[in-house]
Amino acid sequence: MDGIHDLGGVQGFGKVPHTKNSLTYKPVFHEDWEHLAYSLLFLAADHMKQFSVDELRHAIERMDARHYFGSPYYDRIVIGTATLLVEQGVITQEELNACLGENFQLARAYSSPGRPALPERPPFEVGDRVKVRDEFVAGHIRMPAYVRGKEGKILHRTSVKWPFPDTIGHGDKSAQLQSTYHVEFNVRDLWGSAADDGTVVVDLFEGYLDEVT
Amino acid sequence: MSQDTKPQSSATPADRARALFKVLDDKKLIPDGFIGNFTKLMENDWDPSNGARVVAKAWVDPEFRELLLKDGTKACEQFGYTGPQGEYIVALENTPKLQNVIVCSLCSCTNWPVLGLPPEWYKSFEYRARLVREGRTVLRELGEELPDDVAVKVWDTTAETRYMVLPVRPEGTENMSEEELAKLVTKDVLIGVARPHVS
Ligand SMILES: [Fe+3]
Numbered sequence: 268m269d270g271i272h273d274l275g276g277v278q279g280f281g282k283v284p285h286t287k288n289s290l291t292y293k294p295v296f297h298e299d300w301e302h303l304a305y306s307l308l309f310l311a312a313d314h315m316k317q318f319s320v321d322e323l324r325h326a327i328e329r330m331d332a333r334h335y336f337g338s339p340y341y342d343r344i345v346i347g348t349a350t351l352l353v354e355q356g357v358i359t360q361e362e363l364n365a366c367l368g369e370n371f372q373l374a375r376a377y378s379s380p381g382r383p384a385l386p387e388r389p390p391f392e393v394g395d396r397v398k399v400r401d402e403f404v405a406g407h408i409r410m411p412a413y414v415r416g417k418e419g420k421i422l423h424r425t426s427v428k429w430p431f432p433d434t435i436g437h438g439d440k441s442a443q444l445q446s447t448y449h450v451e452f453n454v455r456d457l458w459g460s461a462a463d464d465g466t467v468v469v470d471l472f473e474g475y476l477d478e479v480t
Numbered sequence: 481m482s483q484d485t486k487p488q489s490s491a492t493p494a495d496r497a498r499a500l501f502k503v504l505d506d507k508k509l510i511p512d513g514f515i516g517n518f519t520k521l522m523e524n525d526w527d528p529s530n531g532a533r534v535v536a537k538a539w540v541d542p543e544f545r546e547l548l549l550k551d552g553t554k555a556c557e558q559f560g561y562t563g564p565q566g567e568y569i570v571a572l573e574n575t576p577k578l579q580n581v582i583v584c585s586l587c588s589c590t591n592w593p594v595l596g597l598p599p600e601w602y603k604s605f606e607y608r609a610r611l612v613r614e615g616r617t618v619l620r621e622l623g624e625e626l627p628d629d630v631a632v633k634v635w636d637t638t639a640e641t642r643y644m645v646l647p648v649r650p651e652g653t654e655n656m657s658e659e660e661l662a663k664l665v666t667k668d669v670l671i672g673v674a675r676p677h678v679s
Contacts, residue, residue, distance in 0.1 A: 274585055274586075274608040274609040275613070276609065276612055276613045277609040278609070280605055280606040280609045282621055283601050283604055283606045283618060283622060284601050286600065286601060289666060290528065290529065290532075290663070290667070291527060291528060291529065291667070292528070292599050295597055298493075299494075300493065300497040300498060302518075302522065303497040303498070303500075303501055303515070305597075306519060306522075309564070310504070310510060310515075310518075313564070324586075324587055336605075338493070339493055340588065340600070340603045342496060345493065345497045346496065357507075358504065358507070362503045363500065363503055366499035366500075367495060367496060368495075369489060369490065369491055371496065409638050410638070411585050413585075413612065413613075425639075425640075427567075427640075429640045432639075447640065447641065449570075449641065454612070454613065457612075457613070463614045463615055463632065464616065465615050465616060465631055465632035465633060466631070466633050467612045467633075467635075468634070468635045468636065470636070470637060470638045470641050472639060
């Protein structure tokens with residue numbers, strides 16, 4: 268989906284709030300609740316097998332745009348996890364509200380059932396020129412909008428395959444397994460002269476790509 | 481006035497996290513020790529000193545360096561650096577003319593076992609929005625002024641590959657031990673927004 272989470276190249280942001288470089292960046296958590304976010308996520312996704320990390324990503328993308336922008340990082344993880352646990356019927360909105368003492372705002376409902384991958388086809392090879400498919404998808408997708416329709420060059424094909432995000436991100440376990448490709452783009456092919464020089468490499472599932480002929 | 485203005489919530493992120501915890505705990509869904517064990521992994525085991533050890537070994541051992549660049553997962557496995565978000569590791573080789581930098585524009589993906597959890601700034605809207613488009617400018621703002629003849633290559637972690645940067649071994653480190661070399665490699669160096677410096 269063309270959501271607010273898809274931030275690559277969006278203008279209107281100032282300096283990165285970089286904290287001083289150090290060997291460890293300890294402490295890892297800055298507030299005493301933050302460890303709960305990933306812990307409860309892994310409890311639900313990994314231990315209880317209630318959903319995949321792809322579904323978690325999409326749940327966070329489904330947050331209302333203002334809600335997303337107003338919530339700090341670990342809060343979004345908590346909200347995404349709570350949303351999926353309610354949707355799976357493990358807990359209820361009422362139970363969350365009762366514990367919180369007010370409405371526990373969750374992500375918005377799905378606006379799409381997701382989609383299957385294209386039929387399998389021969390893999391691309393390192394060095395091939397490829398074009399990112401010019402597609403608009405209402406559900407989950409792991410193609411940042413800034414490469415949509417753009418041409419790049421394949422640097423690497425993964426030796427492992429993963430479930431197609433646009434399918435598994437909606438909880439559909441029939442997702443086709445695909446390799447991903449590290450595709451290199453010239454930054455100025457993406458944003459013209461309103462960008463720095465250099466290249467950007469995007470890790471793209473096979474189903475997002477077409478060969479340039 | 482506007483139907484999309486939501487009433488202000490008085491609950492904090494901490495309140496929400498604790499509410500979700502309590503609902504699950506009341507249902508006896510949280511095994512004893514689960515939160516504590518996972519928190520220990522995140523706070524102690526996953527640490528940039530792991531990646532620093534990998535880099536230092538690659539600097540002193542050409543055979544290991546070759547393995548790291550060919551199969552990063554296997555090379556990191558030799559140290560026991562595996563687990564969630566470390567299942568498919570690719571090391572990015574810097575040269576005197578190339579600086580690799582890692583970001584996840586869509587969320588926050590990072591190589592946890594090797595780099596540790598990402599720092600706050602890595603997950604910021606600013607970094608996610610700007611790095612892919614203005615890499616050189618962002619690096620300059622973060623204190624790494626690259627000469628014009630050093631190319632910037634940004635790696636957007638949009639799928640399941642988890643990257644680490646293999647920096648160039650700085651000059652003047654010829655007599656350093658592997659342990660001393662590892663101390664030059666910070667989390668920022670492993671992300672690629674800084675280059676190692678000999679103080
Ligand atoms: Fe991410």
